[in-house]
Amino acid sequence: MPHFLKIRLPLVVCIGMLIHVTGAYAIIDPRFDLDPQTLSGLKGVAKPHHAGGKRSIHTHAKQTSTFAKGGFYTVKAGDNLFKILMRDYGLSNDDAESFIEEIKRENNIYDIKRLKIGQKISVPPLHRRSDGSLILSHDVRSGNIQKSGSNTVPAQSFKLESSIPELSEQEAVARVHDVWNKIIPAQKELQKPLALQTQTFSLTLDPERYPTFARMDGGRIVLDQNGSIPPLVKSLIEDKDTSVRIVTEAPSGTKRFMASMLGAAGFYSVEENFSMEFGVDPKLTVQADFKVEKTADSLIKQEIALVNSGRTSLPSSIGVFLQKEGFSLYEPFATLKPFAQRDSRAIHYISAKKQPEMIDSILSAFSVSSVLGRRIDVFAADNNGICLSVKAERYFERGGQRYVVTIFDGDPINYTLFRILETKGYHVVIIEPQDNFRKMSEKIISRMKIKGVFAQQTLLQDKAAGYSLQMSGFKLDDPLLPGGGMFLTDRPMDRIVKDLFIENGFTIDSQ
Numbered sequence: 001m002p003h004f005l006k007i008r009l010p011l012v013v014c015i016g017m018l019i020h021v022t023g024a025y026a027i028i029d030p031r032f033d034l035d036p037q038t039l040s041g042l043k044g045v046a047k048p049h050h051a052g053g054k055r056s057i058h059t060h061a062k063q064t065s066t067f068a069k070g071g072f073y074t075v076k077a078g079d080n081l082f083k084i085l086m087r088d089y090g091l092s093n094d095d096a097e098s099f100i101e102e103i104k105r106e107n108n109i110y111d112i113k114r115l116k117i118g119q120k121i122s123v124p125p126l127h128r129r130s131d132g133s134l135i136l137s138h139d140v141r142s143g144n145i146q147k148s149g150s151n152t153v154p155a156q157s158f159k160l161e162s163s164i165p166e167l168s169e170q171e172a173v174a175r176v177h178d179v180w181n182k183i184i185p186a187q188k189e190l191q192k193p194l195a196l197q198t199q200t201f202s203l204t205l206d207p208e209r210y211p212t213f214a215r216m217d218g219g220r221i222v223l224d225q226n227g228s229i230p231p232l233v234k235s236l237i238e239d240k241d242t243s244v245r246i247v248t249e250a251p252s253g254t255k256r257f258m259a260s261m262l263g264a265a266g267f268y269s270v271e272e273n274f275s276m277e278f279g280v281d282p283k284l285t286v287q288a289d290f291k292v293e294k295t296a297d298s299l300i301k302q303e304i305a306l307v308n309s310g311r312t313s314l315p316s317s318i319g320v321f322l323q324k325e326g327f328s329l330y331e332p333f334a335t336l337k338p339f340a341q342r343d344s345r346a347i348h349y350i351s352a353k354k355q356p357e358m359i360d361s362i363l364s365a366f367s368v369s370s371v372l373g374r375r376i377d378v379f380a381a382d383n384n385g386i387c388l389s390v391k392a393e394r395y396f397e398r399g400g401q402r403y404v405v406t407i408f409d410g411d412p413i414n415y416t417l418f419r420i421l422e423t424k425g426y427h428v429v430i431i432e433p434q435d436n437f438r439k440m441s442e443k444i445i446s447r448m449k450i451k452g453v454f455a456q457q458t459l460l461q462d463k464a465a466g467y468s469l470q471m472s473g474f475k476l477d478d479p480l481l482p483g484g485g486m487f488l489t490d491r492p493m494d495r496i497v498k499d500l501f502i503e504n505g506f507t508i509d510s511q
Helices: 036-040 081-089 093-107 137-141 169-183 231-240 254-264 316-324 355-365 412-423 437-448 495-503
Strands: 017-021 071-074 120-123 125-128 134-136 153-156 195-197 201-205 212-214 220-223 244-247 269-278 283-293 304-307 327-330 346-349 371-379 388-398 401-407 427-431 454-462 467-477 485-489 508-510
Touching: 081 093, 169 212, 169 254, 169 304, 169 327, 195 231, 201 231, 220 254, 231 244, 244 254, 254 269, 254 283, 283 316, 283 495, 316 327, 316 495, 355 388, 355 401, 355 437, 355 485, 371 412, 388 412, 401 412, 401 437, 412 427, 427 437, 437 454, 437 467, 454 495, 467 495, 495 508
Parallel strands: 220 244, 304 327, 346 485, 346 508, 401 427
Antiparallel strands: 017 201, 071 120, 125 134, 125 153, 195 201, 212 220, 269 283, 283 304, 283 467, 371 388, 388 401, 454 467, 467 485
């Protein structure tokens, strides 16, 4: 069905909506005056910039121009963002460096050097002033460009997109619709096309081109993702129906889009870049792009919505855990399985509380089998007629070395015997009665010359998904350990911690 704008002037323009105006020829409100230049540019306003959904912005040629139409760059092996900007887009080192933080902030980039092979980089226009300085394209759109001469020299800019297959605008909007209806159930009348009717005009928006979303006050959000609603029509809509909010961000800019949508929804509060910590040791940190309190009672009722705009989902175990804690997690753009940066260490949890059992558990974690109460000959009978043997509480061998572990009872004679054993090539570990797990482990590790220190270690960290897990213990490296290393701890683990480890491929051995 054709869409047209009909006004009592010799003008018919297709803008994807139906508006019919009757009555007087002149419109008193200056916002509704029709500038001939504006009318001649209506056709260009509705024209999409490229397949990524960015709308075309028309500015006067004397202010700025663009020599690059933009496009996509596919990351190859050995690429990093600096290299791409300087090698492929002709920026100097200073120019590239000046825009790195801006690009990171706009695109949620945590590490500019950790690009993935096959990742796509979208390249929208960047402009250069006549003095040679650069300005991002969104500054041109917002009118913040400052002219240093009569003309400006254009250059290129870039925007880093996520490393997953691009979603079509239609699919992205459909996903947001599904999530939005869970946050704010839409009323039936809001599912109908937006239509305004007065004595002087009637206006209808095509619901396929301008989808609507519910607001908390019963109104609706109109999504104008291509920026094709003319300003005068936008003013008509907002003046005649104050419950309508028009959002012009495209879904392809996921975080900006969600910020605009949540800001227009009329929620009690929306907090950006929200972070939560659960527990102390282990400590689980979960980050969300947005925390939404729909009403003033949401916090008391534990009805908090967390919304992520990224395309790497949180692990399913975290989603279940958050639900139990009173948070509902929504990730409309998430399509990838979680990825955690980790190594191959097994996790050994020492649950014993008494010293003898704790020592045995620690040695077992090192795959050491000790002999209890073994008598060690220090001097044989044929050595000057002296025969001396010492009873070792625990004796084992590892890597061609001999070890003795004993709990010191305070007897100085026993202490002397232990020192005699050391002169004979035995590595003696003396455990004091007051030693705890950390102290005993440090003594054993030190004697066995295994690399590792006790600290609160980051065992899981996925910046793309927005979570991390820290736990105190020993992160150990040794070629004789299975896999070349392990993590040794005595910290009890909740169900969510165990689930996260298992979900990320760790093995947990309880001693």
